[in-house]
Amino acid sequence: MLxxxxxxxxxxxxxRVEASLREYFAKGNFKxxxxxxxxxxxxxxxxxxxxxxxxALSRFKMLGIIETxxxxxxxxxxxxxxxTFQKVLTPEIMDEATLQDLFELRLVLELGIxxxxxxxxxxxxxxxxxxIVAREVKGDNFxxxxxxxxxxxxxxxxxxxxxxxxxxxxxPVFGYVMKLENKKYVSGEITHxxxxxxxxxxxxxxxxxxxxxxLQPHVDRLRQKK
Amino acid sequence: MLxxxxxxxxxxxxxRVEASLREYFAKGNFKxxxxxxxxxxxxxxxxxxxxxxxxALSRFKMLGIIETxxxxxxxxxxxxxxxTFQKVLTPEIMDEATLQDLFELRLVLELGIxxxxxxxxxxxxxxxxxxIVAREVKGDNFxxxxxxxxxxxxxxxxxxxxxxxxxxxxxPVFGYVMKLENKKYVSGEITHxxxxxxxxxxxxxxxxxxxxxxLQPHVDRLRQKK
DNA sequence: TTTAGTAGTTATGTTCTACATTTTAAAAGT
DNA sequence: ACTTTTAAAATGTAGAACATAACTACTAAA
Numbered sequence: 250m251l252x253x254x255x256x257x258x259x260x261x262x263x264x265r266v267e268a269s270l271r272e273y274f275a276k277g278n279f280k281x282x283x284x285x286x287x288x289x290x291x292x293x294x295x296x297x298x299x300x301x302x303x304x305a306l307s308r309f310k311m312l313g314i315i316e317t318x319x320x321x322x323x324x325x326x327x328x329x330x331x332x333t334f335q336k337v338l339t340p341e342i343m344d345e346a347t348l349q350d351l352f353e354l355r356l357v358l359e360l361g362i363x364x365x366x367x368x369x370x371x372x373x374x375x376x377x378x379x380x381i382v383a384r385e386v387k388g389d390n391f392x393x394x395x396x397x398x399x400x401x402x403x404x405x406x407x408x409x410x411x412x413x414x415x416x417x418x419x420x421p422v423f424g425y426v427m428k429l430e431n432k433k434y435v436s437g438e439i440t441h442x443x444x445x446x447x448x449x450x451x452x453x454x455x456x457x458x459x460x461x462x463x464l465q466p467h468v469d470r471l472r473q474k475k
Numbered sequence: 476m477l478x479x480x481x482x483x484x485x486x487x488x489x490x491r492v493e494a495s496l497r498e499y500f501a502k503g504n505f506k507x508x509x510x511x512x513x514x515x516x517x518x519x520x521x522x523x524x525x526x527x528x529x530x531a532l533s534r535f536k537m538l539g540i541i542e543t544x545x546x547x548x549x550x551x552x553x554x555x556x557x558x559t560f561q562k563v564l565t566p567e568i569m570d571e572a573t574l575q576d577l578f579e580l581r582l583v584l585e586l587g588i589x590x591x592x593x594x595x596x597x598x599x600x601x602x603x604x605x606x607i608v609a610r611e612v613k614g615d616n617f618x619x620x621x622x623x624x625x626x627x628x629x630x631x632x633x634x635x636x637x638x639x640x641x642x643x644x645x646x647p648v649f650g651y652v653m654k655l656e657n658k659k660y661v662s663g664e665i666t667h668x669x670x671x672x673x674x675x676x677x678x679x680x681x682x683x684x685x686x687x688x689x690l691q692p693h694v695d696r697l698r699q700k701k
Numbered sequence: 702t703t704t705a706g707t708a709g710t711t712a713t714g715t716t717c718t719a720c721a722t723t724t725t726a727a728a729a730g731t
Numbered sequence: 732a733c734t735t736t737t738a739a740a741a742t743g744t745a746g747a748a749c750a751t752a753a754c755t756a757c758t759a760a761a
Contacts, residue, residue: 261743263533271562287712298745300526303714307489307530308537312563319713319752328563330573337538337554341501344553350637353591357638358580361587364687364694365579411576412583457683461590468590487714513741524716529743546724546741 262297266305269295274314279325285315287322311336331414340425351422356467358412358419359400363457365407370448374406378445385441393424399441437465488523492531495521500540505551511541513548537562557640564644577648582693584641585626589683591633596674600632604671611667619650625667663691 270291277283285291288306292299306323309315313329340348381402385395397420404416439462447456461468496517503509511517514532518525532549535541539555564577607628611621623646630642665688673682687694 263536263743267537289712300746301744304530304533308534310489311493311534311537314563317713320711320754321752322712330560330563333559333563334556336497337540337556337559339497339501339540339554342505342507342540342551342554344507347553347556347637350635353633353635354584354638354641357587357591357633358583359587360590361583361585364586365583365697368694368698407579407583409576409579411573412580415580457687461683468594471591472594489714515741526717527715543742544724545722545743546739548741 262301263304263308266295266297266301267308270305270309274325281324281326283325285323285325330411331417334414338419338422340421348422348425351419353471355416355419355422356464356471358415359403359464360457360460362403362407363453363460365409365412366403366448367453367456369406369408374402375445375449378402378441378448382442382445395441397424437463439463488527489530489534492521492523492527493534496531496535500551507550507552509551511549511551556637557644560641560644564648574648577645579697581642581645581648582690582697584638584645585629585690586683586686588629588633589679589686591635591638592629592674593679593682595632595634600628601671601675604628604667604674608668608671621667663689665689 286294288299288302291306292302295302306315306317310317312333313326315323316326317323338351343351378399381395381398385399401416401420404413407413439459441463444456444459444463447459451459512520514525514528517532518528521528532541532543536543538559539552541549542552543549604625607621607624611625627642627646630639633639665685667689670682670685670689673685677685
């Protein structure tokens with residue numbers, strides 16, 4: 250008969266202080282540049298040692314949510330989203346299931362990216378893509394670096410900064426999964442060159458179909474795996 | 476003529492220790508569950524105080540990269556990717572451009588999700604979707620909660636845990652953007668009900684087209700905005 | 702009057718010590 | 732052989748002390 254019994258406060262002080270501060274930040278309507286109380290004041294207000302407060306603050310510093318200068322104190326700042334992501338996405342540490350998840354995530358992104366591309370594409374973008382494809386033909390095909398250059402450029406073209414940064418984050422994961430499963434990179438019937446041609450003169454729908462065909466082998470592998 | 480001049484080591488000890496540990500983790504080929512040296516040993520090896528080590532470790536704890544138990548010590552574990560994202564994505568702090576970026580990201584995800592859905596769908600999933608749609612018709616249409624239930628279920632169906640968590644993360648952003656721009660939720664010609672029907676009896680291609688149509692108003696808005 | 706320099710103050714950065722807490726493992730007792 | 736007790740080893744927390752950097756104000760020299 251232990252229903253309803255829950256641990257009082259299983260979490261560590263640092264964790265609780267982190268939560269408190271997060272709430273404090275949210276409710277305080279802070280803008281970047283706004284000053285914060287000193288460590289000592291926070292410690293006193295929260296009833297914990299300065300040490301614990303510093304551990305919590307250290308976390309926010311890592312996320313780029315606060316910045317510190319001696320004597321001046323601490324101020325709120327803009328969090329570094331991508332930098333933070335990079336810190337978590339260490340392929341060496343993640344288990345295979347998570348890597349697989351991220352691989353699928355990347356696949357989904359590329360399958361759905363067509364509309365954004367056609368909204369934002371410029372002649373200059375097309376030129377760059379053509380350059381990339383030209384280099385591919387000269388060198389050896391299907392190399393992972395070509396993949397990175399080509400698909401990376403696509404993400405960049407979306408004009409969406411977050412998505413672009415996302416791509417750079419997902420790249421190592423992509424390579425990792427490829428290395429694990431196939432030892433080499435595969436491509437569908439539609440090549441990069443074809444995709445560029447469609448992007449230049451074709452329609453959105455044609456590009457969607459083209460990209461689907463290009464990525465088909467990967468999707469097929471998922472289907473088999475299931 | 477100050478080119479090439481850079482600060483010697485502006486970073487704090489905690490930051491440097493964090494970097495060292497990250498390198499140590501990467502090179503050590505650690506798998507989840509592998510034990511780590513004690514705080515004292517790390518402090519000694521790095522030549523810093525235990526306090527600094529603890530601040531760095533605290534950061535890894537927040538990211539879910541390490542877990543600690545008393546006496547047992549610390550072990551490597553699977554980083555909590557989405558949880559970390561949530562910690563950085565405090566809407567109060569994000570600027571509007573980032574919110575817009577995330578909105579587009581969500582759009583792209585849903586436009587590219589079709590293949591995964593058809594790979595993983597089960598009769599039970601379809602039933603649940605039909606239930607959700609049925610409740611929609613009874614209540615008022617186009618409510619944001621219906622959107623959440625419906626699209627959320629789609630993410631869940633992918634069988635991709637990371638993607639599913641991503642959805643819950645992106646939801647508030649979606650609502651935020653909606654509130655900012657339209658004050659109400661809009662839908663294309665294809666309704667949720669139509670989508671469920673296609674998912675049940677149609678083809679992947681039909682579903683792709685259907686989803687594109689369903690989300691068309693949003694894509695159009697992006698096009699205008701540009 | 703302006704400038705340079707100097708001292709003092711304050712908040713973060715770092716170290717050290719001590720003790721609490723929890724959990725494992727050994728030791729002791731039945 | 733089994734249970735209980737005790738000890739240890741690791742993290743968790745606290746507090747004090749000093750180092751360091753940066754801002755302030757005052758002072759002295761040009």
